[in-house]
Amino acid sequence: MKFNYGEPAQPPITLTEEERAQQDRPDSLANPHEPIVVESESIHLVDLDNVAKAEDRPRILILTPLRDAAPHLEKHFELLSQLTYPHHSIDLAFLVGDCTDDTLEVLHAEIDRLQKDSNPAQFRTAKIILKDFGANFDQSVEDRHSFHAQGTRRKGIGRSRNYLLYAALKPEHEWVYWRDVDIVENPPDIIEEFMQHDKDILVPNIWFHRYDKNGKDIEGRYDYNSWQESWRGRRLASRLSKDTILAEGYKEYRTHRKYLAWMGDWRKNKKKEVKLDGIGGVNILVKADVHRSGINFPCYAFENQADTEGFAAMAKRAGYEVVGLPNYVVWHIDTEEKEGNLKGNRAQIEAKEAKERERAQVEIHKGSV
Template identity: 75%
Template sequence: MRPKSSRQSSVIRAAIVLLVICLFIYVWNRDDQYWDSFKCIGPDSAPLSHEEFRSLSPDDLANPHEPYNIDEPTISNIDLTALTTTKKFTDRVLILTPLRDAAAHLSTHFTLLSQLTYPHDAIDLAFLVGDCTDDTHTTLKSELTILQAETNPQRFRSAMIVQKDFGDTLGQSVEERHSFAAQGVRRKAIARARNYLLYAALRPVHDWVYWRDVDIVENPETILEDFMAHDKDVLVPNIWFHRYDKDGKDIEGRYDYNSWQESWWGRRLRRRLDKDIILAEGYKEYNAHRRTLNWMGNRHKDPKKEVHLDGIGGVNILVKADVHRSGINFPCYAFENQADTEGFAAMANRAGYSVVGLPNYIVWHIDTEEKEGNLKGRKKGEEE
């Protein structure tokens, strides 16, 4: 006699077999629509052979989906890798000029701009107007309207006016602007204005940035080409001015003391000063005995001569645009005890860029009528 447990196992196996048979019969009798739901969607033919695939035309292989519109106006694709400074007439130049109470100088400024021989369709202009008490803004718009008229062959590629007041109340007289007490405050304010103008106007298409003050009265028409030929990261010319004595002789005053080479005395002085004090070259209060560019030059000698500089002035600066893009701007605070353009030169030198002056290349500034024309007791033509 079989054990009870064996009989129970046999019954369970028989029940499972019966259940499988019933399920198979049920499924087999389902309608064709049910089975069609399991079919793959696609052609009835077999996949293409290698030879058949190679024989297809490009139209047969085309993607049936609509492509993405890369010209969508809300999406920009900027490739700065392809932007290189080439020193060619195709390079885009951005000319930047900060303005404050400058209405009297604008006519000469635009005359000199119009005379530049560099292709005007490769030049963009931008101005910052701030804290003015005269009609600088109105005069600027009037001059630009004439210059940028479609019938004017000297028109530039584009022009921009940026308006920004910084609350600067320092007077514009020579005594107020050039006094020693005003230098720290004035240079911080100018630096801030330069940075606002730079960041508003600089575009990915620009290869060079040319900083140009409004009160220049004379310069070579080929100044941009001359500067670019040196292929330096930062470059400035020598800044002088004309003044005529009672006999009609031109004393050729030296104007810009902000372009200089550091001295042992200057380095020693900076080590002793508080980090927030801003040094201003050319003042007896902080005599650093620096060698200034304006006393190195001789306009009768080679204008291509180069010298390294530790500080620069802002009357005329040509900068490779990538220097600014890399974060070298105009500190509106004390950076190595310098601010504005002198602080900019300190930053550029610290970052390893070339900062160069041209002692024999002269750009003429308006005479500011300072005492003795900044000759500081030297005779005309005397060099350090």
């Protein structure tokens, strides 16, 4: 076959019979109704309409961004190993960045132990992505959760999530399960239970355990980034610059939103659903096609939100459903945060009022005895 490399190639269908004969091209190349079968290892055909049908179970990608996470990795992999969803249908991916501890070394050791052929809990694949973003905020509780750190911090976390997502997502993945490293307790069948809801985006309630000086177990609400918008929140956003990140849970921004953390209780019906306008990032199950449609974690102000809250806003703008499970609780590590971040906000007020009601009932009971 002869080719003229000095001129742009012409589609065979545009050539006359004489031109085709001169270039010694087969007539079949000019047939617009017949697909050309090309056998080449460098050319791949991906049929997104049918790729999932090749799997016996939906393929899931579990994504976890890591920074200075070494102390939490042993528990993280313990919980991963206990997941009852078939491990051969699960891929793991981690992004390690801006670390000052031995997160990478511990992660390597844990993955090596988990992925040994002799380990029945072995997953299909595991991938580590390395990327530093130059994050300079401290990892202490005081600095991470200070009001002034929130805009920069949440933009940075959103960026790291996007890098991890686009480096790990494959055509065969039907679901993406975002899972933070500092979870300490969850049902082993959490993936199956989440998938039964068949929602575009789904989050559980996030609580923590705290023990007082007498050893009493105190249940605390952790994640205030999952919420339903209020008219006060909309009014506040309308008065802010479009470049401002409206950090939830701080007295500087009194939104009076309704938090998922205060909507439910783990003792009640776990299947109950509520619609949300913002979500936190501790535990998210997302249909992979939502991400493929361009819905990611904005590292800029999108409707005055960023990261996971911006993700929810972007998804709702595109017509996707964002759902929370108020009575399905995943337990987060106790970060020993001090009272104050939510001072003056609805959650703090409700908690204070509940304590006052309890105290009043005790006094009434004492007086009647």
